[in-house]
Amino acid sequence: MSQGEGTRELFENLEGYDELDDVDSRKRAIRLWSETLSEQWAILREDKLVVFGVVTITFFGLVALLAPLLAPNPPTERMWEGAMIMQWENPLWYGGEGSYLLGTTAEGYDIFSQLIYGSRPALIVGLSAAVICAGTGTMVALVAGYYGGRVDDVLMRITDVAYGLPLLPSVILLVAMLGPSFLNVILAVCLLQWRASARVIRSQVLSIRERPYVQAAKVTGASDWRIISRHIAPNILPLTFLYGAFAIATGILTEAGVSFIGLGDPSQVSWGTMLQSAWTYNAMYHQAWWWFIPPGICIALVVISGFLIGRGYEEVTNPALRGNN
């Protein structure tokens, strides 16, 4: 084999070769990002159900933002004074008096306005639970899975403890202890819901950690941070999104449940508290379906939309699934 003096250098005379080095790297990054995003959007748009989910969430988002403009009455203002009556106004299209689109509650609140304001806590709990749960879970999973050993043992035992706690009773207990406020509901949901994503994503990290491309990055001298952020995290992102979508649903359902049993924030109207008052005043017995069906439908719509978007995103990030279409 030839060697020693006779060999050429692979990277000689590089100067004269090309001056475009780091100059356009930012432009390139922007271009690649926009390409990726538009490509993903194109795939998302193909699935009608995803479009439905996006439209629904956007719709409720707008409603929540513009609630003061859309709602005809303040949600916690009685529509008449005087003694509490055990009778309510029917909707205006159902022979009711006054201009209430969905009538009033037995306490005299405008149901339609409550419904509109109710979208606020739902979306806030849902989205913050999604971000915090999926975020915490992913961080725990990355650290535990990548470093392994003692770190992994400790973090996973904590996860096991979180798994041991039943969701609704624990939330009720926490809210009862910390006081019935909106933030406490979010806190309680987040404390309990990061566990599933942590467990599942960790197992994925364990598998990715051993992939040859991670080994190859190690051989080139990549730091732990670089390996986690550039080689492992992007490859578990679909799972993070999926668990985020799940967390939207659990967040909203838990908030509704907690409000329904009367531990919600008393100063806030949510779909859960609406259901609770409908229950208290026996709306179902009196067949006042316009009182409890609309908030129920709203909860279902937002929760389902969360799932649909999560599922659609899974398809974007996993090219293998796309092949089936």
Place this chain on the structure above:
Amino acid sequence: MSTDPDPILEVEGLNKHFDVKSGLVNDLRTRFTSAEKERVHAVDGVDFDLYPGEAMGIAGESGCGKTTTAMTLAKLHQPTSGTIRFRGEDITDLDGKELTKFRQNVQMIFQDPFESLNPRMTVYDTLAEPLQIHEVPNKRARVARALEFAELQPAEQYLDSYPHELSGGERQRIAIARAIVLDPDFIIADEPVSMLDVSLRAGVLSLLERMTNEFGLSIVYISHDLSLLRHMCDRIAIMYMGRIVEIGTTEQIIDDPKHPYTQALINAVPVPDPTTGRERVELEGEVGDAVHVPSGCRFRHRCPEVIPPEELEIDQRTFRGAMSLRAEVDRGFDAEAFWERTSGEDGSASEEFKEILRDEFVLGEPSRQNRDVLEEAIDLLAEGEVDRAGERLRERFHSVCERVDPATEERLDVADDRRIACHLYEPSGGDRAVDEPSTGESAPADD
């Protein structure tokens, strides 16, 4: 190769053992019960040198430790013991900044091109990453040059592609380009073409060959494919159960294998001309248990040439059968397993039981004396007298191969610069005390 000035890489007594079980509970258990930890001896005492510009092959069956050796050389595993020196400098325990600096010199090419590229990174990002880590300037030009070297032209066309848009051959070329983009001094290629279509292999191999020929890179090939190594390498090392059993130049190893294991491997390579007469040595059994490594020579359970004691007259097959029976008995003899194969209840079918043992362990054509000993041992086993059967067998059947571990050494009766770990060949040093059983002759009175 011994004429070369200095080896680029010197490996001495390299060991890599893995704990069999780990985890909090198990750790505590072993700590309190002081039970000995079970360990897999993946690499167990490997020495070799690699010279500049040299291509060396490491071959062996799967599970022999060749990939672990490669990973340890690339510092993906921390060796359990032993030293690795790179250009004379000990790199065994490097970490932190110094390790990162060393990594500039070593790169690795992996077996599976579908797994060795990050699916979320473009070709440019993949290739530029090593340059970013080591802060090498002129990234774009270097990446383009590396791609062109790997015969991916025009380079611009590939820069923004993602791995899933490329074919297997293109991916492996990109993996090669990534390996050379830092201009390393040596490269470890772990089965570089075994996952590629046969039609693509030649192209990738000639590319790898150019790396050594034109640019003086040293390369270590890990492969089970001897015909590939023969084509690519200057020297070949054969590994078995974590050890190098034979190492020499390609011609020596391929044309004149000495170690019985090497011979068996070479003979297993198909030849184009079926009429070429070749003695076919077939190996029996599987690669042994790397947790409970056998004493003496690790190959002895499968070796067709286990050395019988001098005074014993016996053919090789019979001897091997007798030795396997001994091994079975030494391991405690799981009589249940054999009784289950008989049709009758325990004890009632002892004739059948003996017949099964005979079928399995009395091989070849034993002489009367040998057959008598074996029969006696089998009778004892049928009666459940395992210890006495073991004694009886040990008395007659034993071997230097089970007592003494043959080190990989230069052997007197074999050509230069050739190291073989086998008792069939005598060590050149002569200072190794080969534990011979007493000759039975007392020293002559000399006075």
